[in-house]
Amino acid sequence: MDQEAADDELDLAVVLGAQAHLDIRRALLAVRQGRVRKRTGGSRPGRRPNRPRDFDLGARAIMRDYFGADGEPPVYGEDAFEERFRMPRPVFNRLFRAIHDQPGWRRTVNATGRPQAHAIQKVSAALRVLGYGEPFDRSDEYVRLSRSSIDVYTRRLTHFIIDKWESTYLRRPTAEELEHIMRRNAARGLPGCIGSIDCTHWTWARCAKALAGQYKDRNGKVSVVIETVCDEDLYIWHLFVGCPGAYNDKNVLAASPLMLDINDGVWPPRTYQYTLNGRSRRLLYYAADAGYPRYAIFALPHAKPDTPKWLV
Amino acid sequence: MSLPRLINTAKAVAILHNMAIEQNRHGFISQMRRDAAAALRGAEICSPRRGDRPSEAFNKDDGPRCDVVLGGPVTASAGDQVHDGDDDQGPLVGTGRYMRMAEKEAKDVHGHLSLLEDLAEHVWADRGRLLSPYVRLPRSFSTVLS
Numbered sequence: 489m490d491q492e493a494a495d496d497e498l499d500l501a502v503v504l505g506a507q508a509h510l511d512i513r514r515a516l517l518a519v520r521q522g523r524v525r526k527r528t529g530g531s532r533p534g535r536r537p538n539r540p541r542d543f544d545l546g547a548r549a550i551m552r553d554y555f556g557a558d559g560e561p562p563v564y565g566e567d568a569f570e571e572r573f574r575m576p577r578p579v580f581n582r583l584f585r586a587i588h589d590q591p592g593w594r595r596t597v598n599a600t601g602r603p604q605a606h607a608i609q610k611v612s613a614a615l616r617v618l619g620y621g622e623p624f625d626r627s628d629e630y631v632r633l634s635r636s637s638i639d640v641y642t643r644r645l646t647h648f649i650i651d652k653w654e655s656t657y658l659r660r661p662t663a664e665e666l667e668h669i670m671r672r673n674a675a676r677g678l679p680g681c682i683g684s685i686d687c688t689h690w691t692w693a694r695c696a697k698a699l700a701g702q703y704k705d706r707n708g709k710v711s712v713v714i715e716t717v718c719d720e721d722l723y724i725w726h727l728f729v730g731c732p733g734a735y736n737d738k739n740v741l742a743a744s745p746l747m748l749d750i751n752d753g754v755w756p757p758r759t760y761q762y763t764l765n766g767r768s769r770r771l772l773y774y775a776a777d778a779g780y781p782r783y784a785i786f787a788l789p790h791a792k793p794d795t796p797k798w799l800v
Numbered sequence: 801m802s803l804p805r806l807i808n809t810a811k812a813v814a815i816l817h818n819m820a821i822e823q824n825r826h827g828f829i830s831q832m833r834r835d836a837a838a839a840l841r842g843a844e845i846c847s848p849r850r851g852d853r854p855s856e857a858f859n860k861d862d863g864p865r866c867d868v869v870l871g872g873p874v875t876a877s878a879g880d881q882v883h884d885g886d887d888d889q890g891p892l893v894g895t896g897r898y899m900r901m902a903e904k905e906a907k908d909v910h911g912h913l914s915l916l917e918d919l920a921e922h923v924w925a926d927r928g929r930l931l932s933p934y935v936r937l938p939r940s941f942s943t944v945l946s
Contacts, residue, residue: 575816643805646809657818658811658814677922694801723822729806730803753894753898765919765921765922765925769915782913783911783912797924798920
Protein backbone atom coordinates (compact mmCIF):
# COMPACT_ATOMS: atom_id res chain seq x y z
CA MET A 489 0.00 0.00 0.00
CA ASP A 490 2.80 2.38 0.93
CA GLN A 491 4.61 1.43 -2.21
CA GLU A 492 1.53 2.25 -4.32
CA ALA A 493 1.11 5.61 -2.62
CA ALA A 494 4.77 6.39 -3.19
CA ASP A 495 4.42 5.44 -6.86
CA ASP A 496 1.40 7.69 -7.23
CA GLU A 497 3.27 10.59 -5.64
CA LEU A 498 6.21 9.97 -7.90
CA ASP A 499 3.96 9.96 -10.98
CA LEU A 500 2.38 13.19 -9.85
CA ALA A 501 5.77 14.78 -9.28
CA VAL A 502 6.93 13.75 -12.75
CA VAL A 503 3.83 15.19 -14.38
CA LEU A 504 4.08 18.46 -12.46
CA GLY A 505 7.75 18.73 -13.22
CA ALA A 506 7.18 18.20 -16.92
CA GLN A 507 4.39 20.75 -16.93
CA ALA A 508 6.58 23.32 -15.16
CA HIS A 509 9.38 22.63 -17.60
CA LEU A 510 7.06 23.18 -20.54
CA ASP A 511 5.72 26.42 -19.05
CA ILE A 512 9.22 27.77 -18.55
CA ARG A 513 10.27 26.86 -22.07
CA ARG A 514 7.14 28.43 -23.53
CA ALA A 515 7.69 31.65 -21.55
CA LEU A 516 11.34 31.84 -22.58
CA LEU A 517 10.41 31.30 -26.20
CA ALA A 518 7.74 33.97 -26.07
CA VAL A 519 10.15 36.49 -24.55
CA ARG A 520 12.92 35.61 -27.00
CA GLN A 521 10.69 36.03 -30.02
CA GLY A 522 8.90 39.05 -28.63
CA ARG A 523 5.61 37.18 -28.83
CA VAL A 524 4.16 38.23 -25.55
CA ARG A 525 0.51 37.47 -25.99
CA LYS A 526 -1.76 40.44 -25.95
CA ARG A 527 -4.26 40.34 -23.19
CA THR A 528 -7.77 39.92 -24.52
CA GLY A 529 -11.15 40.08 -22.93
CA GLY A 530 -12.04 41.25 -19.50
CA SER A 531 -12.20 44.73 -18.12
CA ARG A 532 -9.18 46.97 -18.47
CA PRO A 533 -8.52 50.66 -19.00
CA GLY A 534 -9.13 51.82 -22.55
CA ARG A 535 -11.19 48.84 -23.59
CA ARG A 536 -14.51 49.58 -25.25
CA PRO A 537 -17.37 48.39 -23.07
CA ASN A 538 -19.59 45.61 -24.32
CA ARG A 539 -22.47 46.77 -26.43
CA PRO A 540 -25.80 46.59 -24.60
CA ARG A 541 -27.17 44.08 -27.08
CA ASP A 542 -30.13 42.99 -24.99
CA PHE A 543 -29.87 39.24 -25.47
CA ASP A 544 -33.47 38.76 -24.41
CA LEU A 545 -34.58 40.79 -27.38
CA GLY A 546 -32.89 38.37 -29.78
CA ALA A 547 -34.27 35.28 -28.06
CA ARG A 548 -37.76 36.75 -27.97
CA ALA A 549 -37.64 37.68 -31.64
CA ILE A 550 -36.60 34.19 -32.70
CA MET A 551 -39.20 32.54 -30.48
CA ARG A 552 -41.93 34.85 -31.70
CA ASP A 553 -41.03 34.42 -35.38
CA TYR A 554 -40.59 30.66 -35.57
CA PHE A 555 -41.94 29.00 -32.44
CA GLY A 556 -44.71 31.24 -31.18
CA ALA A 557 -44.68 33.29 -28.00
CA ASP A 558 -47.25 34.43 -25.45
CA GLY A 559 -49.83 32.02 -26.79
CA GLU A 560 -49.57 33.47 -30.29
CA PRO A 561 -48.79 31.30 -33.29
CA PRO A 562 -45.40 31.80 -34.95
CA VAL A 563 -45.14 34.61 -37.46
CA TYR A 564 -43.57 32.38 -40.11
CA GLY A 565 -44.93 28.99 -41.08
CA GLU A 566 -43.25 25.71 -41.79
CA ASP A 567 -42.16 26.64 -45.31
CA ALA A 568 -40.39 29.76 -44.12
CA PHE A 569 -38.82 27.82 -41.25
CA GLU A 570 -37.44 25.19 -43.58
CA GLU A 571 -36.22 27.84 -46.00
CA ARG A 572 -34.45 29.94 -43.39
CA PHE A 573 -32.96 27.14 -41.31
CA ARG A 574 -32.44 24.85 -44.31
CA MET A 575 -33.86 21.89 -42.43
CA PRO A 576 -37.26 20.57 -41.36
CA ARG A 577 -38.49 21.50 -37.92
CA PRO A 578 -38.09 17.97 -36.45
CA VAL A 579 -34.41 17.99 -37.42
CA PHE A 580 -33.93 21.40 -35.84
CA ASN A 581 -35.70 20.24 -32.70
CA ARG A 582 -33.48 17.18 -32.55
CA LEU A 583 -30.36 19.29 -32.94
CA PHE A 584 -31.50 21.80 -30.38
CA ARG A 585 -32.48 19.16 -27.84
CA ALA A 586 -29.06 17.60 -28.18
CA ILE A 587 -27.09 20.80 -27.88
CA HIS A 588 -28.99 23.25 -25.70
CA ASP A 589 -27.72 21.84 -22.41
CA GLN A 590 -24.12 21.35 -23.46
CA PRO A 591 -21.36 23.43 -21.85
CA GLY A 592 -20.88 26.58 -23.86
CA TRP A 593 -24.41 26.49 -25.20
CA ARG A 594 -26.59 26.69 -22.14
CA ARG A 595 -27.63 30.08 -20.88
CA THR A 596 -25.30 31.44 -18.21
CA VAL A 597 -25.07 34.47 -15.96
CA ASN A 598 -21.98 36.63 -16.15
CA ALA A 599 -19.99 38.20 -13.30
CA THR A 600 -22.27 41.22 -13.14
CA GLY A 601 -25.31 39.02 -12.70
CA ARG A 602 -26.72 39.59 -16.18
CA PRO A 603 -28.06 36.59 -18.09
CA GLN A 604 -26.17 35.84 -21.27
CA ALA A 605 -27.40 34.69 -24.66
CA HIS A 606 -29.96 31.91 -24.94
CA ALA A 607 -29.02 28.70 -26.73
CA ILE A 608 -31.64 29.36 -29.41
CA GLN A 609 -29.77 32.52 -30.44
CA LYS A 610 -26.46 30.71 -30.71
CA VAL A 611 -27.87 27.84 -32.72
CA SER A 612 -29.88 30.12 -35.00
CA ALA A 613 -26.91 32.35 -35.71
CA ALA A 614 -24.63 29.41 -36.48
CA LEU A 615 -27.22 27.82 -38.74
CA ARG A 616 -27.66 31.08 -40.65
CA VAL A 617 -23.94 31.12 -41.35
CA LEU A 618 -23.94 27.48 -42.45
CA GLY A 619 -27.19 27.70 -44.36
CA TYR A 620 -26.68 30.95 -46.21
CA GLY A 621 -22.89 31.17 -46.17
CA GLU A 622 -23.27 34.69 -44.83
CA PRO A 623 -20.65 36.71 -42.91
CA PHE A 624 -20.55 36.30 -39.17
CA ASP A 625 -21.84 39.79 -38.43
CA ARG A 626 -24.79 39.59 -40.82
CA SER A 627 -27.31 38.35 -38.31
CA ASP A 628 -26.03 40.46 -35.40
CA GLU A 629 -29.02 42.80 -35.58
CA TYR A 630 -31.47 39.89 -35.41
CA VAL A 631 -29.97 37.36 -33.03
CA ARG A 632 -28.12 40.01 -30.99
CA LEU A 633 -24.75 38.32 -30.93
CA SER A 634 -21.39 39.77 -31.86
CA ARG A 635 -19.38 38.70 -34.87
CA SER A 636 -16.77 36.93 -32.77
CA SER A 637 -19.44 35.07 -30.80
CA ILE A 638 -21.14 33.85 -33.97
CA ASP A 639 -17.74 32.76 -35.30
CA VAL A 640 -17.12 30.76 -32.15
CA TYR A 641 -20.57 29.18 -32.08
CA THR A 642 -20.40 28.23 -35.76
CA ARG A 643 -17.14 26.42 -35.14
CA ARG A 644 -18.52 24.75 -32.03
CA LEU A 645 -21.67 23.67 -33.82
CA THR A 646 -19.73 22.00 -36.64
CA HIS A 647 -17.55 20.17 -34.11
CA PHE A 648 -20.56 19.09 -32.10
CA ILE A 649 -22.40 17.75 -35.16
CA ILE A 650 -19.35 15.85 -36.36
CA ASP A 651 -18.58 14.38 -32.94
CA LYS A 652 -22.12 13.29 -32.29
CA TRP A 653 -23.42 12.18 -35.67
CA GLU A 654 -20.57 11.48 -38.04
CA SER A 655 -20.52 7.80 -37.19
CA THR A 656 -24.25 7.62 -37.80
CA TYR A 657 -24.82 9.84 -40.81
CA LEU A 658 -21.57 9.89 -42.72
CA ARG A 659 -20.51 6.31 -43.13
CA ARG A 660 -20.79 3.46 -45.54
CA PRO A 661 -24.10 1.68 -45.86
CA THR A 662 -24.64 -1.37 -43.73
CA ALA A 663 -25.47 -4.69 -45.36
CA GLU A 664 -29.17 -4.07 -44.90
CA GLU A 665 -28.97 -0.57 -46.31
CA LEU A 666 -26.85 -1.69 -49.22
CA GLU A 667 -29.41 -4.32 -50.12
CA HIS A 668 -32.14 -1.71 -49.93
CA ILE A 669 -30.20 0.66 -52.19
CA MET A 670 -29.57 -2.12 -54.70
CA ARG A 671 -33.22 -3.19 -54.63
CA ARG A 672 -34.37 0.33 -55.40
CA ASN A 673 -31.78 0.80 -58.11
CA ALA A 674 -32.78 -2.52 -59.65
CA ALA A 675 -36.36 -1.24 -59.77
CA ARG A 676 -35.03 1.76 -61.71
CA GLY A 677 -33.25 -0.48 -64.20
CA LEU A 678 -29.78 -0.44 -62.63
CA PRO A 679 -29.27 -3.75 -60.83
CA GLY A 680 -25.96 -3.85 -58.99
CA CYS A 681 -25.67 -0.05 -58.75
CA ILE A 682 -24.73 1.14 -55.26
CA GLY A 683 -24.94 4.88 -55.81
CA SER A 684 -23.87 7.82 -57.90
CA ILE A 685 -20.48 9.45 -57.59
CA ASP A 686 -19.54 12.94 -58.63
CA CYS A 687 -17.41 15.93 -57.66
CA THR A 688 -18.26 19.57 -57.25
CA HIS A 689 -16.23 22.70 -56.59
CA TRP A 690 -16.77 24.79 -53.49
CA THR A 691 -15.45 28.32 -53.65
CA TRP A 692 -12.92 29.13 -50.97
CA ALA A 693 -13.55 32.79 -50.30
CA ARG A 694 -10.63 33.56 -48.00
CA CYS A 695 -7.94 31.24 -49.27
CA ALA A 696 -4.38 31.93 -48.22
CA LYS A 697 -2.32 33.63 -50.92
CA ALA A 698 0.29 30.92 -50.84
CA LEU A 699 -2.32 28.32 -51.79
CA ALA A 700 -4.25 30.40 -54.30
CA GLY A 701 -2.47 29.07 -57.38
CA GLN A 702 -2.83 25.46 -56.35
CA TYR A 703 -6.48 25.79 -55.50
CA LYS A 704 -7.51 27.76 -58.59
CA ASP A 705 -10.01 25.84 -60.68
CA ARG A 706 -10.60 25.93 -64.43
CA ASN A 707 -12.87 28.97 -64.08
CA GLY A 708 -10.17 30.92 -62.29
CA LYS A 709 -11.88 30.75 -58.91
CA VAL A 710 -10.17 29.45 -55.81
CA SER A 711 -12.03 26.35 -54.67
CA VAL A 712 -11.82 22.97 -53.04
CA VAL A 713 -13.30 19.84 -54.55
CA ILE A 714 -15.96 17.80 -52.80
CA GLU A 715 -16.39 14.19 -53.86
CA THR A 716 -19.63 12.53 -52.84
CA VAL A 717 -21.44 9.28 -53.32
CA CYS A 718 -25.18 9.42 -52.85
CA ASP A 719 -28.25 7.33 -53.49
CA GLU A 720 -31.28 8.38 -55.49
CA ASP A 721 -32.63 10.47 -52.61
CA LEU A 722 -29.34 12.39 -52.52
CA TYR A 723 -28.49 10.84 -49.17
CA ILE A 724 -24.71 11.22 -48.93
CA TRP A 725 -22.91 7.98 -48.13
CA HIS A 726 -19.38 9.15 -48.83
CA LEU A 727 -17.82 12.59 -48.58
CA PHE A 728 -14.28 13.55 -49.41
CA VAL A 729 -13.38 17.22 -49.14
CA GLY A 730 -10.18 19.16 -49.46
CA CYS A 731 -8.59 18.44 -52.82
CA PRO A 732 -7.35 21.56 -54.63
CA GLY A 733 -9.70 23.08 -57.17
CA ALA A 734 -7.15 22.42 -59.91
CA TYR A 735 -7.92 18.70 -59.64
CA ASN A 736 -10.37 17.05 -61.99
CA ASP A 737 -12.58 14.08 -61.17
CA LYS A 738 -9.87 11.54 -61.92
CA ASN A 739 -7.27 13.27 -59.74
CA VAL A 740 -9.68 13.50 -56.85
CA LEU A 741 -10.61 9.86 -57.26
CA ALA A 742 -6.96 8.85 -57.16
CA ALA A 743 -6.56 10.66 -53.82
CA SER A 744 -9.88 9.51 -52.40
CA PRO A 745 -10.11 6.97 -49.57
CA LEU A 746 -12.89 5.35 -51.58
CA MET A 747 -10.45 4.41 -54.33
CA LEU A 748 -7.95 3.15 -51.77
CA ASP A 749 -10.57 0.76 -50.45
CA ILE A 750 -11.49 -0.30 -53.96
CA ASN A 751 -7.85 -1.00 -54.72
CA ASP A 752 -7.49 -3.01 -51.53
CA GLY A 753 -10.57 -5.06 -52.32
CA VAL A 754 -12.40 -4.10 -49.14
CA TRP A 755 -15.06 -2.15 -51.01
CA PRO A 756 -17.46 -2.78 -52.64
CA PRO A 757 -18.30 -6.14 -51.07
CA ARG A 758 -18.09 -9.11 -53.37
CA THR A 759 -20.78 -10.98 -51.47
CA TYR A 760 -23.67 -9.98 -53.71
CA GLN A 761 -24.64 -11.49 -57.02
CA TYR A 762 -26.93 -9.86 -59.54
CA THR A 763 -28.01 -10.67 -63.04
CA LEU A 764 -27.68 -8.19 -65.86
CA ASN A 765 -28.79 -9.12 -69.35
CA GLY A 766 -28.78 -12.77 -68.36
CA ARG A 767 -25.20 -12.61 -67.11
CA SER A 768 -24.36 -13.14 -63.46
CA ARG A 769 -22.05 -10.53 -61.92
CA ARG A 770 -20.47 -9.87 -58.53
CA LEU A 771 -18.70 -6.54 -58.92
CA LEU A 772 -21.07 -3.77 -57.80
CA TYR A 773 -20.67 -0.42 -59.52
CA TYR A 774 -21.29 3.31 -59.23
CA ALA A 775 -23.11 5.46 -61.75
CA ALA A 776 -20.76 8.26 -62.82
CA ASP A 777 -20.36 10.91 -65.48
CA ALA A 778 -17.90 11.01 -68.34
CA GLY A 779 -15.19 12.60 -66.21
CA TYR A 780 -14.42 9.32 -64.50
CA PRO A 781 -12.06 6.67 -65.83
CA ARG A 782 -13.44 3.69 -67.70
CA TYR A 783 -13.13 1.22 -64.87
CA ALA A 784 -15.39 -1.76 -64.29
CA ILE A 785 -16.43 -0.16 -61.01
CA PHE A 786 -18.11 2.75 -62.84
CA ALA A 787 -21.02 2.82 -65.24
CA LEU A 788 -20.43 5.85 -67.46
CA PRO A 789 -22.55 7.22 -70.28
CA HIS A 790 -21.64 5.89 -73.68
CA ALA A 791 -18.92 7.91 -75.38
CA LYS A 792 -20.73 8.10 -78.74
CA PRO A 793 -24.39 7.26 -78.35
CA ASP A 794 -25.41 6.79 -81.97
CA THR A 795 -28.26 4.34 -81.58
CA PRO A 796 -31.56 4.63 -79.68
CA LYS A 797 -30.43 1.82 -77.41
CA TRP A 798 -27.38 3.77 -76.25
CA LEU A 799 -29.39 6.95 -75.92
CA VAL A 800 -31.88 5.33 -73.54
CA MET B 801 -11.03 30.27 -43.16
CA SER B 802 -8.50 27.48 -42.93
CA LEU B 803 -8.73 24.24 -44.88
CA PRO B 804 -9.45 22.04 -41.83
CA ARG B 805 -12.29 24.33 -40.87
CA LEU B 806 -13.58 24.18 -44.43
CA ILE B 807 -13.54 20.39 -44.28
CA ASN B 808 -15.33 20.35 -40.93
CA THR B 809 -17.96 22.73 -42.22
CA ALA B 810 -18.59 20.54 -45.26
CA LYS B 811 -18.88 17.46 -43.09
CA ALA B 812 -21.31 19.12 -40.69
CA VAL B 813 -23.45 20.41 -43.53
CA ALA B 814 -23.49 16.96 -45.14
CA ILE B 815 -24.60 15.41 -41.86
CA LEU B 816 -27.40 17.94 -41.48
CA HIS B 817 -28.36 17.33 -45.10
CA ASN B 818 -28.56 13.58 -44.43
CA MET B 819 -30.69 14.18 -41.36
CA ALA B 820 -33.06 16.30 -43.42
CA ILE B 821 -33.17 13.67 -46.18
CA GLU B 822 -33.90 10.98 -43.63
CA GLN B 823 -36.78 13.07 -42.36
CA ASN B 824 -38.25 13.89 -45.75
CA ARG B 825 -37.45 10.99 -48.02
CA HIS B 826 -40.89 9.46 -47.78
CA GLY B 827 -42.35 12.52 -49.50
CA PHE B 828 -40.09 12.79 -52.51
CA ILE B 829 -41.89 13.08 -55.81
CA SER B 830 -39.73 10.49 -57.53
CA GLN B 831 -40.73 7.91 -54.95
CA MET B 832 -44.40 8.79 -55.18
CA ARG B 833 -44.27 8.40 -58.94
CA ARG B 834 -42.43 5.11 -58.78
CA ASP B 835 -44.76 3.79 -56.12
CA ALA B 836 -47.75 4.81 -58.21
CA ALA B 837 -46.30 3.05 -61.25
CA ALA B 838 -45.53 -0.02 -59.15
CA ALA B 839 -49.05 0.00 -57.74
CA LEU B 840 -50.47 0.10 -61.24
CA ARG B 841 -48.40 -2.92 -62.17
CA GLY B 842 -49.23 -4.63 -58.92
CA ALA B 843 -45.54 -4.84 -58.07
CA GLU B 844 -43.93 -4.55 -54.67
CA ILE B 845 -43.32 -1.00 -53.44
CA CYS B 846 -39.75 -0.66 -52.29
CA SER B 847 -39.69 3.00 -51.28
CA PRO B 848 -39.68 3.92 -47.61
CA ARG B 849 -43.00 5.26 -46.42
CA ARG B 850 -44.09 7.18 -43.38
CA GLY B 851 -44.66 4.74 -40.58
CA ASP B 852 -42.29 2.13 -41.92
CA ARG B 853 -40.15 0.28 -39.47
CA PRO B 854 -36.83 2.07 -38.92
CA SER B 855 -34.81 -0.51 -40.75
CA GLU B 856 -36.99 -0.20 -43.82
CA ALA B 857 -36.84 3.56 -43.99
CA PHE B 858 -33.17 3.97 -43.12
CA ASN B 859 -34.01 5.80 -39.95
CA LYS B 860 -31.04 5.62 -37.69
CA ASP B 861 -30.48 5.68 -34.03
CA ASP B 862 -27.88 7.84 -32.37
CA GLY B 863 -25.42 5.11 -31.63
CA PRO B 864 -22.43 4.38 -33.80
CA ARG B 865 -23.11 1.74 -36.40
CA CYS B 866 -19.61 1.24 -37.68
CA ASP B 867 -19.48 -2.25 -36.28
CA VAL B 868 -21.84 -3.50 -38.93
CA VAL B 869 -20.38 -1.62 -41.87
CA LEU B 870 -19.71 -3.72 -44.88
CA GLY B 871 -16.28 -3.52 -46.30
CA GLY B 872 -14.17 -5.61 -44.01
CA PRO B 873 -12.45 -8.63 -45.41
CA VAL B 874 -14.57 -10.05 -48.16
CA THR B 875 -16.26 -13.22 -47.08
CA ALA B 876 -16.86 -16.12 -49.37
CA SER B 877 -20.29 -16.71 -50.76
CA ALA B 878 -21.85 -20.06 -51.41
CA GLY B 879 -19.87 -22.04 -53.92
CA ASP B 880 -16.85 -19.80 -53.63
CA GLN B 881 -14.32 -21.32 -51.29
CA VAL B 882 -11.52 -19.26 -49.81
CA HIS B 883 -8.24 -21.05 -50.22
CA ASP B 884 -4.93 -20.75 -48.55
CA GLY B 885 -3.18 -19.64 -51.71
CA ASP B 886 -1.13 -22.78 -52.15
CA ASP B 887 -3.07 -23.95 -55.16
CA ASP B 888 -4.49 -22.18 -58.17
CA GLN B 889 -8.02 -21.92 -56.88
CA GLY B 890 -7.82 -18.30 -55.73
CA PRO B 891 -5.91 -16.02 -53.39
CA LEU B 892 -6.56 -15.73 -49.70
CA VAL B 893 -8.79 -12.82 -48.83
CA GLY B 894 -6.83 -9.86 -47.49
CA THR B 895 -3.49 -10.89 -48.94
CA GLY B 896 -1.44 -8.81 -51.31
CA ARG B 897 -2.31 -11.13 -54.15
CA TYR B 898 -6.00 -10.74 -53.40
CA MET B 899 -5.62 -6.95 -53.37
CA ARG B 900 -3.87 -6.97 -56.73
CA MET B 901 -6.60 -9.13 -58.19
CA ALA B 902 -9.32 -6.93 -56.69
CA GLU B 903 -7.70 -3.80 -58.09
CA LYS B 904 -7.29 -5.39 -61.48
CA GLU B 905 -10.91 -6.47 -61.48
CA ALA B 906 -12.16 -3.02 -60.43
CA LYS B 907 -10.06 -1.19 -63.03
CA ASP B 908 -10.70 -3.56 -65.90
CA VAL B 909 -11.65 -1.62 -69.04
CA HIS B 910 -13.13 -4.68 -70.74
CA GLY B 911 -15.27 -5.27 -67.68
CA HIS B 912 -16.46 -1.68 -67.96
CA LEU B 913 -17.40 -2.06 -71.62
CA SER B 914 -19.15 -5.33 -70.91
CA LEU B 915 -21.08 -3.68 -68.08
CA LEU B 916 -22.20 -0.84 -70.37
CA GLU B 917 -23.27 -3.29 -73.04
CA ASP B 918 -25.29 -5.36 -70.60
CA LEU B 919 -26.83 -2.29 -69.00
CA ALA B 920 -27.90 -0.91 -72.37
CA GLU B 921 -29.48 -4.23 -73.33
CA HIS B 922 -31.20 -4.51 -69.96
CA VAL B 923 -32.62 -0.99 -70.01
CA TRP B 924 -33.63 -1.16 -73.67
CA ALA B 925 -35.49 -4.42 -73.16
CA ASP B 926 -37.47 -2.98 -70.26
CA ARG B 927 -37.72 0.65 -71.33
CA GLY B 928 -41.52 0.84 -71.29
CA ARG B 929 -41.75 -0.11 -67.64
CA LEU B 930 -38.73 1.92 -66.57
CA LEU B 931 -39.90 5.11 -68.24
CA SER B 932 -43.48 4.87 -67.03
CA PRO B 933 -42.92 6.65 -63.68
CA TYR B 934 -41.33 9.63 -65.40
CA VAL B 935 -43.31 10.09 -68.61
CA ARG B 936 -46.99 9.71 -69.19
CA LEU B 937 -47.32 7.97 -72.51
CA PRO B 938 -50.49 7.09 -74.36
CA ARG B 939 -51.48 3.50 -73.83
CA SER B 940 -50.94 2.65 -77.48
CA PHE B 941 -47.40 4.09 -77.43
CA SER B 942 -46.56 2.20 -74.24
CA THR B 943 -47.70 -1.00 -75.88
CA VAL B 944 -45.47 -0.35 -78.87
CA LEU B 945 -42.50 0.51 -76.68
CA SER B 946 -42.86 -2.53 -74.50
